[in-house]
Amino acid sequence: MSNRPDKIKSYYKFIHFMLKYWNSDLFRQTSAVAMNNSLSEEEDDDHQFDQSPEELVEDLKEMGPTYIKLGQLLSTRPDLLPDEYLKALSHLQDNVSPVPFEEVKEIIEKELGTKISKAFKSFEEKPLASASIGQVHRAELHSGKPVAVKIQRPGIAKQFIDDLDTLDELTALAVKHLETAKTYAIDEVFAELRRILLNELDYKKEAQNLKTLKKNLEQYENLIIPAPVDDYSSARVLTMEFVSGKKITSLSPLRQMENDFSELVEELVEAYLQQIINDGFAHADPHPGNIKFTENNQIALIDLGMVARFTPQLQENLIELLLAISQSNGEKTAHSLLKMSELTEESQKKEFAKTVSDVIMESENSVAKDLQTGKILIQLNRLALATHIKLPVEINILGKILLNLDQIVAMLDPEFDLRAAIQRNVHEIMRKKMLTELKPENFFSTLIETKHFVENMPGRMNRISENLANNEFKIKIDAIDEKRVTDGFQKVANRITLGLIIAAMIIGASMLMQVPSDFTIFGYPGLAMLFFLLAAAGAIVLSYVIIFRDENLNNKD
Known part of the structure; x- marks a missing residue:
């Protein structure tokens, strides 16, 4: 009962936020784009929305860290929001008010079990970046090695869990009472969000993710993944190698003109395809805040709190899907998606296949600055929902990965032919995958x-x-219920027999009517009347059973 005021406050914050934005022009435009609908010409013209970008940012900050995280996800979705809102929301990635250094020091010393001066030779009090979950400080180990130390905000875990519990309850109510919420399975969306955010709260998992990705991508010389320092890390403190660089979106036009980044882009695309279709383990959040561009023209992948995992079967399906999209083959794209989908009686497969073909054909012959492979995947996912076809959640995750990757590729090399690169790299990665599967342990298992x-x-x-x-x-064929069929025949035979007996009784009664008798009923020969009444009663009972009790009549659709 002690947490009831906090629960009421959480409900109040969420409902107040929804009431403010539900009928706004911004929400209507976002919904129309998300549903792939078009607005009227008047609504589509540039104009001032009810709420400014800065107002939306401030409202999300007031809602708390969970909603700040949602804002961060929205900032990487140019398919949903206008540019000025994306720009404002992007500041949520590094402009959150920092935690005072005294609290940072207390958390580090508690988690590492030693004084901060003993753990580090130097530690900068001013953070390099401050995000919704934690903030990063630059430090130096006693060995002279520069490191970045990420510290989790105090009390953030409880705030996340409380907000997520509120969202869980509200989405469950929405799915129960709103058909749209049920169609778009928003309860499953928030269940996935909950899993992702709770994983981000455990820095031990992030440290393991860094190790795994670093090992998987060790062959790529121009990609850097900072290694964690285990002795100086815990569930709330993560110490890793320091990588100097800037956001990839801050790359100056002059530097773009002076350098040819086509080989770097090729390597980046190949690395991500390998993560997805070979390793089954991918950096799932490559937004500009998590990608650094170094002075040596290398790319650093940081912040591995959010990763995606793909099963071997799904990897094979994704190979077919990516090849079909890269070849602008709408029919194969639809076939690949349907093969990995959950279908019901309501699924509109033909309509889905036709619409998919139209979308893929429209995107043919696009270069990086125009083509958005990730956006196409997200659009296909919405088409699937609209036609009652349920795609694996990994398709939407893949769409988000590629959506962010599209932006980076377009920034480094706007003329890069992403489709040709996908075809080249997928074939090469498939060859490596087949060689990997021929390892002795796999061979002996098959043997x-x-x-x-x-x-x-x-x-x-x-x-x-x-x-x-x-x-x-x-040969047993489980196609017909033999017992049910036999029982049906027996029931028919019994009914026919009973009908013949009733008919015989009526005929016998009519014949006895001609025989005089002292025993009468209603002035008619008594025996004849008894046979007639018994026949009438039997006919009524048989009619009642046939009309009201038979399963085939009682359960008509």
């Missing part, structure tokens, strides 16, 4: 399965031939 198959084959063949020789070979 053991083959051994079991060969060992069991003679016995199985003997049993089959013996059953054939004894005329005991049976």
Whole structure:
């Protein structure tokens, strides 16, 4: 009961925010774009929205860290919001008010179990960046090695859990009572958001993610992944190698003109394709705040709190999907998506396939500055929802990865042919994947399965031939319920028999009417009337059973 005021406050904040933006022009435009609808010409013209970009940013800050994180996700979605709002929301990535150094010092000493002066030779009090979950300080180990130290904000875990609990409850209500919320499965969306955000709160997982990605991409000389320093890290403190550089979006036009970044872009695209379709482990949040461009023209991938994992089966499906999109083959694209989807009786496969083909054909012959592969995937995901086809959540994650990657590629080399690069690299990565799968351990596993198959084959063949020789070979087809069919025939036979008996009784009663008798009922021969009344009662009962009790009549659609 003690947390009830906090719960009421959380509900109040969320409802107040939704009431403010629900009927705004900004929300209507965002919804129209998200649903792939068009606005009227008057609505589509440039004009001032009800709320300014700065007002939206301030409202999200007041809502708390969870909503700041949502704002960060929105800042990487140019397919949803106008440019001025994207620019304002991008400041949420590094302009959050910093935690006072005294609190930072207390957290570090508590987590590492030692004085900050003993752990580090020097530690800058002013943070390099301050985000919704934590902030980063530059420091130097006693060995002279420069490091970046990320410290989690105090009390942030409780705030996240409280806000996420509120969102869970509200989305559950929305799905229960609103058809649109059910169609777009917003409860599943927030369940995925909850998982991602809770993982980001554990810096031990991020340290392991850095190690895994660094090992997977060690062959790429121009890609840098900072290694974590385990002895100076914990669940709330992450110490890693310091990488000097700037945001990739801050690259000056002069530097772009003086350098040819085509090879660097090729390497970046290949690295991400390898993560997705070979390793099954990918940096899932490559927005500009998480990509640094060094003085040596190298790219550093930092902040691995958010990663994506793809199963081997899904990796194979994604290979087909990416190749189909890169070849502008709408039919194959639709086939690949349908193959990995969940279908129901309401699924409109033909309509989905036709619309997918139209979308893919429209995007043909686009260069990097125009083509947005990620946006196409997100659009296809919406088309699937609109036609009652459920794609794996990984498709939307892949769309988000490629959407951010599109922006980076377009920044470094606007004329880069991304589709040709996908085709080149996918074929090469497939070759490497096949070689990897031919490793001795995989070969021996297949050999053991083959051994079991060969060992069991003679016995199985003997049993089959013996059953054939004894005329005991049976094939069971579970297509018709034999017992149900037999019961149905028996019911029909019983009804026919009862009907014949009733008819015979009526005929017998009519014949007895001609025979005089002292025993009468209603002035008619008594025996004849008894047969007639029994026949009438039987006919009424049989009619009632047929009309009201038979399953096939009682359960009509």
